[in-house]
Amino acid sequence: MLNDDKIRAVLVDDEELARKLVREYLSDYPQVEIVAECSSGREAVKRVNALRPDLLFLDIQMPELNGFQVLERLERIPCVIFSTAYDQYAIKAFEVNALDYLLKPYDRERFDEAMQRAFERLRSRQPAENLVALLQALQAERDAPHRFWVRTAGCLKPLKPEAIDWIEAMDDYACLHVGPERHLVSQTMKELEAKLDPRTFMRIHRSTIVNLDRIKEVRPVGDGSFRVFLKDGTRLSLSRSQAKKLKKYIV
Template sequence: MIRVLIIDDEPLARLILTEYLTAHVDMTVVGEYSDGFEGAKAIQEHKPDLVFLDIQMPKLTGFEMLEILDEVPHIIFTTAFEEFALKAFEKSAVDYLLKPIPQDRFEQALKKFRQLHATQSATPLIESLKSEIDKETLERIVVKNGTQIKLIPIQQIYYLEAYDDYVKIHCAEGMFLKNKTMASFEKQLDPKQFVRVHRSFIVRVDQLAKIEPMEKESFRGILRNGEKVNISKSGYTRLKQVIGL
């Protein structure tokens, strides 16, 4: 039996998807959820084969939800906004459905899923998806703090610090770990606000209070909260370009 989850904040969309699925006796809907927080928990609990996932949801978007999952099933995105649907399709989703969802289009998406489910793991698709997500400009960062999911607005970040396979996010509420590379953050963060000042540090420029010279053409940045970050020669050059020195 193929296990299906529906994660969509619109009750009508969930109802339509459920009705369409009743014609497929080898599929069972193991849950319906209206937001990404509950949806993420449900995926971890039920381990579905297929998820119908809305892109634009309150609290947590579909893309943000995928970032915090350890294992991701096949995904068919649903959306009312065509520009998001096209972007989702380009991001190697199983398929996308544009609301209101016609039944013939739904059947096409299921046919594509069945072909992939029989021959291919969802992992390559999701890795490709995450790679594409890394090209999007960040407005906030989603992290897991134990069993809790936290959203950190970019405006609250002081600096980022490399930490093995993780990145430490230093912000107003403390420090949080994100399983992501510094290079990914460097691509996604606004270069006018954040500068890679060292291989181990990305700093929000307006948090720098002072820059002190150190040995061998290196520097040290003192932040407004008193914390210190290393600044390399090349990082100092990039920093000067941004602040206009």
């Protein structure tokens, strides 16, 4: 690579402004040709497998399929530059596996550094080795939710689990209720239930997980079921089966 041929690149990010920024920065690299742009993980899998680019700019947090899931579905792994809002602990996994990252928000200088690393890999024809180890390390970080990353006013902001009042199922997504705010995350209730601390969070219904510290009281409603009242006045249904589990918290 890096002879007289163009470096073929694909941009993957669900935010148009993020793709626009990469396009702008790449305008200083005439040897790079953008062959496709994708706004979702599913689209990215199809286009990357069909086009087989040399370089892939890949956002991590996207609906339907995130960046990790996209990589797992690719027939061939190109040189990858991730866009990520993960903290330094997770970023080390990128560094030791010779893949690069752009920590949002990033500037042109940081972008240029990532491009130089990409050029070095393309010159040496270094394969995307240790990809499995990379994905496992990042999966481990995701499975221990020290924080969630949520979109607010076009930005990604950290949200600690203990700030969540309750969680509502929405098909393959979940809505995090934090005071008056609502944040949609691309995880199922089953996934969240497995990750959250069971000493603080409990699934009280097939569509509801509640922060136990937010409960004001639980009342029977006459048909054998119950209502959970939160301190902010929110009313939630408590299934009969889960009511039995809740009793273990009663002293």
